[in-house]
Amino acid sequence: MENVIRDIELWRLAAGYLFIILLIAFVRWRGLNREIRIIVSTARMTIQLVLVGYILTYIFEDPNPYIITFIVLFMLTFSIFNTYKQVAKPLSRKLKQIIALSMTAGSLLTLLYFNFVVIHFQPWYEPHYLIPIAGMIIGNSMTGITLGVKNLVEGIEKEKHLIEGALMLGAKPEAATKSVVNSAFDSAILPTINSMVGMGIVFLPGMMTGQILAGINPIIAIEYQIAVLLGIAGSVALTVMIFTLFGYKTFFNDRQQFINK
Template identity: 45%
Template structure:
């Protein structure tokens, strides 16, 4: 049976944040404000989400599930724009298309084919799975974009020289595309390498704490991690393969 967390116990957990603030101050860092804001924002957002989920999980309407999915997709894409400081309309459109297309296909495939949820819009499965896939894809896309932009800026002279010699933009940035893709999937792959030995992932831990058979929880964790790395890989692969269209103009000049 799951042990309930009281308000006092929640407050006591913030001792970890206090210790982190002290360490940060001793080391002369200036990120104390960020630590406090991140901790409070996370707490408030999750509490609000908890109250909403109590209502949503009781719903049997596909429209509510779809509405939540749209909100999650929009919020994730907005976060990608913000994290990567994306200003170009063309780049924003490419990000949105890659993100929405790949994540939706992955979500529905996992829910309907892999897990076989009936009905497919059961919020208990759909919303939690969507959150994990969309959240990890958001991180992967941000890493891919930042890596692509940084490499493009660092290697600008080399790329322009290749273009002058007759190379097409797609070929001139091929190495950058590969590096950006590798950067995007590396964190997920590293997590997978340590799972079961170093790390007990959140989804599996939560199921075990709630009384689920460990083997059942492990099988769920394996399938969701494979789905996550696949979704991140597909989305960032498509993006990095097409990104040159947004970073070059019709005259094959770098746009930034």
């Protein structure tokens, strides 16, 4: 039996927005003052996905390595600036540079490794593979490093006096901030680990679900999903490792003195 993915009529798709209306009604009833944010988020999601759909349709019909590389780099750049925006605390120029370095190195190294070693699709710029996988790797790395940055900045601010006391007693910056850095790293990778624990039992991940809906053999879908999940875990871990190894150093000067911010 040939599996053909079912198209969703426009009116049926529009019916899905009923849940957003219910959400807006609830937060309004509870006085949470989130109506505008929900409306803007829903509108942005819809517009962005429609635009991406048309762009991908064009790219898939005529793959161009330069355009595809530009798209991946644009995704990476957007994720870096979005990380800056998500952290409520002011970030120093050095810390922003470390975030950019961590995101770039962690995401691109993982993407290249899984491209040429694990999945090994050809040509290397095949958009059906490269763009979705890059999106998942970069997106999850952004989530991980955002959590890491928030917890590092807030932790150092909260334990400033303890860190200064440890420095006065002769501790190096690495030792003085060890508990904060470890907490930041743990909080950054924990969501990825938790999602892996429930995978396949509690829920089916998006990529696997999409492939199954498209009629792909479930075993092949599982192989791809495992590969992608390992890539996501590796990317998040590598990105956050680089950040935590160098990020805390931006709070100290060349003489290893704590910089009051």
